[in-house]
Amino acid sequence: MPPALNIIALATFSAALSARALDPVLPHVAEDFSVSIATAASFAAAFAFTFAIIQPALGAFADIFGKARLMIVCLALLGIANILGAMATSFPLLFASRILAGIGSGGVFPIALGLTSDLVGAEKRQVAIGRTLAGAMTGNLLGATVSGLIGDFLGWRGVLAVLGGIVVLASIVVAIRFRGAALTHPPRTSLSALKQGYRTIFTNPNARICYAAVFIEGCCVLGLFPFIAAFLFELGQTSLSIAGVVIAGFAVGGLFYTMTVSRLLPKIGVNGMMIGGGALVGVQLIAVAMGPEWKLHLLSLIFMGWGFYMIHGSLQVFASELSAEARATALSLHAFFFFMGQTVGPIAYGFGIQHAGKVPTLLTAAAVMIALGFVCAKLLRQTRPADAAVT
Template sequence: MLASTTAAQPARATMTPLLTLLFAIAGGIAVGNLYWSQPLLAVIAEDFGVTETSAGLLVTVTQLGYATGILLIVPLGDTLNRRKLIPAAMFLSAVALVGAALSPSYPLLMTALLALGLATTAGQMITPLVGDLAAPEQRGRVVGTVVSGMLSGILLSRALSGLIADVLGWRGVFCVAALAAVVMAVCMRRGIPEEPARPGVPYGHLLWSIYDSVRTHAVVRGTLLLGACVFAVFSMFWTALTFLLSSAPYNYSLAQIGLVGLAGLAGAAAAKNAGRLHDGGLSVKAQGVALVVTLGSLGLAGAGAHSIVVILIAVVVLDGAIQTINVLNQLRLLNLDAERRSRINSAFVTSNFIGGAIGSALAGAVWPVAGWTGVMAVAAGMIGIACVVWIARRQTFEVSAG
């Protein structure tokens, strides 16, 4: 039996517009920490005298730390006091960022970024907290707004990183990020409402119950598979887009590619609106429409490889559709079991992470053989799989939404 959604709810909703804004900004700053280093790899490689391939491992270790933290730290949000846990994680991320800024060698920088990945989990503890604090009729809108903030943080961190580095150097980027993390840690410590005491759960059982939730509930398995397929397409598209724009006829610089990426802010706006669709009882239908729109945008992108206008339109449409699917997936899972929200969210983010890694690998493998059109065709096939999952699990999704 699924636990009642209202079992662990506070007596009344404590989410206000100001608190929603605070959580959205904090989530954006927290998750954005994963992406500060991406535009800096060439400069870091030159500074430490390593190859750009070796510098690329900095992104890998940050993501590995993040994946580990999602599995081992985020579930603690179901038992520990999040008014202390979330600010502590943000403060630790600031410590890791300062360590990165002061690193005298490449191995120490890699160690600092591994620690940063582990601490960046604060963002994924905020979403279940919002699910607990928000009233059922406002949950979709509020969660959509917070996720919108996270998406904006990802895009803006990539774009701002290069601009800050031009003025302060790559070490200055990490210093600025550390300052932002400290400020938000203080704001979150003051802003998060007091929580009622919750029963303790042995750590081993806490981790086991993540698997148990996936094994027990068909709606979880279906949602994770759907999310992994869609996130694979998202990662495939953006990886291949970098290849496309850095080659003829575009030959864009990294800064120019970053500016193109800002078109993805449309996805953040879509995420906010997707929450309202959930609140209106249109979650499952909206996902079906978004899957079709995603398929169409891939076809448009594949046909318009030589037109930056067409590519920008495809970016806006695809990002908006995929983020709509992503938010509605997350809301479906947040409504399942109030006592396991953090653990189920851990499974969701881990599944998306695996899908994203598969998507990046597929893009790298297909591009040399079939180019942009080939990658878009493979991505369309992946959306086809997602459509099959949606059709097969639609009734289950409808029941959980109701």
């Protein structure tokens, strides 16, 4: 694997540190600003919506002006947004800082996937993407865990200040290391070629399946996260550190996926990964619905993360093959639909829990995820991009 993948993994690690930074401390944010948990959970929706809505523009800019440069700028923006959030004196100001953070985060991970796909051929791409994911999963793991620990000692403002400073520092380190990295850049895409790339993407029959599937994933799985701490509070477990550890379990499962994908893929194939992953996620959503103690919650989140990345990693590979000339655009659209799902998810979960109850809502999400694995395995077909010949 190219050494530059380690630099890309460092970038995704740094960005992922603050992706779920507020989830473990949401009850305290809600208390400080005298808002409900459901209202505080809107931070996740705002972050995800901004991340999503900026993707078409960022993907185009990356294909035209260069992926690495834009990724580094967005990483610095994310760190600054976190620091500004720590200084917010009102709920609207904190909300605005999360929107800014969504813009910064939106230019890191999808573009990192585009760089990874440029560097590695299709036959090794799922394993290479797994390494990039390992950086993100480690960041998610430490971010959720550390934010809970910092929250217990310094409050939610301390969480944003510390993680923001770390991300700004990381952006400088990544920029320095990229300067000396031996990257083989594909020719930058012109505006006319980009338009053709959009046509190539949306005439590929895999596009609508990939994008619909990641939207559903974001809604059913990531939409649950802002409510985990509240579920634990209902069970009498009010420690923010425990909430952070439980949420971090999902990232542990993601890391387990990155360590097992190279062995699982040859044995069960892509279809097996998608079916097995969807089923594993569904079973764990059922387990969470039953309201176990926090240790069993943690175990469920670990298995949920493993299953989620089995199906999600497969979808990322399909998305990377929608277009060769406009790969960053294709992957940014993939992220757009994924984070639109995360935007709708907290709202849908909040509505469902309020009107139908926790158990029926989570059981519905479980059924959808199990079905999704089978549908993707049946409909997605591995094909070369229509514009592959020009690369």
